[in-house]
Amino acid sequence: MRIVKEAEERKNEILDVAERLFGTKGFDHTSTGDILVEVGIARGTLYYHFQSKEEILDAVIERMIGQMLAKAGTFAKQKEIPVLQRLTLMIRALQINEGWGDGLMEQIHKPQNALMHQKIQERLLAGMNPLLTGLIEEGIAAGICHTDYPAEVAEMTFLYANTAFDALAVQTEEARRQKTTAFIYNLERLLQMEQGSMMQAVLPLFSADVL
Amino acid sequence: MRIVKEAEERKNEILDVAERLFGTKGFDHTSTGDILVEVGIARGTLYYHFQSKEEILDAVIERMIGQMLAKAGTFAKQKEIPVLQRLTLMIRALQINEGWGDGLMEQIHKPQNALMHQKIQERLLAGMNPLLTGLIEEGIAAGICHTDYPAEVAEMTFLYANTAFDALAVQTEEARRQKTTAFIYNLERLLQMEQGSMMQAVLPLFSADVL
DNA sequence: AGAATCAAACCGACAGACAGTCGGTAACAA
């Protein structure tokens, strides 16, 4: 018995399943067969909607990161909220994404998921950088920080945070505290902020329950 | 006609070919078949010496990065050379590696090489961090820089340099200059060095002929 | 209304490529 649906609907069904499987088993260890069986379609149908397995990955990432960036973007715009507080809200928007449960963080560091990890990082960086740069520029205008290179500071810190801290989720409480303290210390130096002014805004983001 | 060699010799033959192919065609696009044909051995022989294709990659990386780190390490120890000059020498030691010709930099950013890229970065970071941290500590002792977190500064800057600058090789001269200037500016801030003191030591490393 | 037409969505057998296995064989040393 053949069930016909609109392309958009089918595509989303496929992406839903793929997102879940990629998140739990990893990209390499999820076969296209796994996906099409769970969706309940034939091989040909899968390749009618997507040209390749990698295109499915790209679409999954685009949909997921797109949502996260949209949320972060709305926070970024609310100029009535103080800059530091907005930063907190934006970063939280990135961390809370249903679907990619707790398993993802373990998954994403396994070597087999290098491709997924890289693509996510690239997309996230491209989307977040303008937002973060904007925030820093606001901070400069408000006189709470100073730098000649806001975009590069944003790039450097966000990139580092992403790479270092997702490896950090696995480590001890002790190591985490050291790393986060150092990170904020460095960030304050890069932006020539008052010592400790960033601490209270950002530190809670890295507490155990958030990671 | 069967040719028998000592295991070490065969292993190195395999690694030589694998290194060249991974560097030119990428890891995913190099099949074990490609390797064993060029070495001139049978499938079984390849898997007699290595348990899997990934183990070959690991061995290739270990051998290559090991050599680079050894060179960098010898420079790091020569305390009669000024710290900044030693830094230059060490970084040069990483860039000059025969075999992985110019093609590698283009290769390594293609999505299919994410795994190789990640493994190289991880190994390089693990090896370089102690050396760089040592240098910074010497700098602190000499009074030319100041930070409470030398290891984290080393990690942050090296990680960023690796990620940002290998993407940079493709870009315009203009963009490169902006990024490198910003990078050094930020590095001087992180280490509270005199403005411009790092510039002359590090800038030549990023000129067109080196990249 | 009923028939003819057409495109969008779907199917599943199949081809091609590839990683890894295994039982057996040649070379060499003890």
Place this chain on the structure above:
DNA sequence: TTGTTACCGACTGTCTGTCGGTTTGATTCT
């Protein structure tokens, strides 16, 4: 002669992507 080390190549299982053909439902024609 015996045992070990290095080597061989046919074979298996899995996976991605293809292709000719089929069903469905909407639109147009009679």
